[in-house]
Amino acid sequence: MDVAPLSIEIRPNCSLTVRGARLLFASACVMPFGMGGFLALKGFWPILPFAGLEMLLLAWALKVSLERRFHSQTITVTESNVSVESRQRLGTERVVFPRHWAQVKLRRPAASLHPSRLTIESHGRQCELGSFLTEEERRGLARRLARAIGRVNESPSWP
């Protein structure tokens, strides 16, 4: 019996658009540069460089966080394979596991306050899934995957 391949795409949530980030940045600049500039005109210039440094840092932080929107992982379960395609802004990485040997593991965190880690493992290779999800989302995903992959694990049939 043929089963259509199951494909799950997960991606981190990004609640800020690039436009929103620009607006946020511009509005954050108003006070430090306004006050820094005014005082510089009065001769008290050392405030301005600190304002500049700080805004550079904010810009960097926004940029790094917005990179999230390029991240995603696609898990495809076919009859013979489980493949995980992890995309970042620059480049894609693809790992393929033979389906019969693939194991879904939800690893308990080292400390009780830490998040769990979800992996697909086989033959000593492993691939982490959904590190950017919240705890419940990751557990939900683990359950779905375990179910999807587990179903085929029952399959070796008697001819």
Add this chain to the structure above:
Amino acid sequence: MAEPHAHAAAHDDHDHKPHGWRRWVFATNHKDIGTMYLVLSCTMFFIGGIAAECIRLELFRPGLQFFDPQFFNSLTTMHGLIMIFGAIMPAFVGLANWMVPMQVGAPDMALPRLNNFSFWILPFAFTLLIGSFFVPGGAPAGGWTMYPPLILQTGAAFPMLIFSVHLMGMSSILGAINVIVTIMNMRAPGMTLLRMPLFVWSWLITAYLLIAVMPVLAGAVTMLLTDHFFGTTFFTAAGGGDPVMFQHIFWFFGHPEVYIMILPAFGIISEIIPTFSRKPLFGYEAMVYAVASIAFLSFIVWAHHMFTVGMPLAAQLFFMLSTMLIAIPTGVKVFNWTATMWKGSLSFEPPMLFALAFLFLFSIGGFSGLMLAMVPADYQYQDTYFVFAHFHYVLVTGALFSIIAAVYYWLPKWTGHMYDMKLGTWHFWLSAIFVNVLFFPQHFLGLAGMPRRIPDYAVQFTDWNMVSSIGAFGFGLSQLLFPYLIIKCIRAGRAAGNRAWEGAHGLEWELPSPPPFHSWTTPPSDAVIARGAAH
């Protein structure tokens, strides 16, 4: 498919032990970092508290008993710096670290490594600051406001003071940037801005204020440094500089800084009162706008700290009136909290008790603030104990009480245990009574003319000083109950469940915390998964 099979496949029983100190030094988890902030805050609170008790000990009787005046001034200066930058600020940042990701449905803070860095700056900053007690010339004694030219007379501690202020400011900026980016970019789908809990809102606005004013502080103390070591004359009249300008610049930072220490408190109180009134918050949007307008006003009131330096009459009027305007949004908040309780089904667990005390006592601080805002009256009150009484009502019964309330509110969430309610209630009553014994008489002392920052005083002030000191000893001792209660709660206690308080709402109460791995029995609904997992 057999359920138990899937369960076994998904479950891994290999235990990885937490790796000792590395867990903390290289921490990137928001809960770990939040915990470290709170522990640091508690430590600094007791160190600053020891300074405070020494001050009250010296002031118990007129005359000089224990400390020489220079050391006394070091105590007051260090008490201020330690409490503001060491106790109150890190506590709020710690609470933000713990709660903001949970409340907006994010897996962690936006920039976990930056988060680690912003915490670990602080122990160095405070080692440097407290270390200044042991260098020639002693710790800084010119007051936490660091006014030149007096502060320029500090001995070897001077560069230590400036550098530690730089470090503390840097830590605050990094923390604020992280909070802003987390709130803006990491919210779960459906968590629109106007659905955010008020604690998150108040922190968003606080972070904005921090970013706006921290460069001003950094620049101001840098100019002190160059005036001292590199021959500049920014604040030296002899070289054409203007010492009063330092006060303007400092308070342009300082007044928003005061609100940085109280806006998150507003957020906390807005979470607690609805929970224990079992009613939704009255006027949510009005609360958001009130916080935003208080933040805006904080930029145009700074000179009320310096009415007596000599300013044009028009400027005095402007700053008096703009200051009084703040009473309007603050009044809206107090009204809304009261209206939330109206006809609610109230109960009085420790978080609610501290929140109620906040409501009453912070209002006293607000009213004395209005008195101080009046220019002609301020000429009398300036630099007296009345000012002390005012800002300690704002910062102790305001900011500190809100932090204690927050810990009592969220502790079951953090530890998974309920704490000793009876002990918490004792802690409340002892604190609430002694804090008034401590600070209320300072109003009388101030109105009678006792100046601030002095180790000795005229004999007619003796009685109220004794009362105040007794209050201080009582208040200090009763705070020891707090860490005891917390440690006891971490070790053991009745299981708290997800929703520790029946009236509590908000995302953080939906999650089991700490996550119980072995009770993973019900599959999360697809609705939960659909939030981020399935596209």
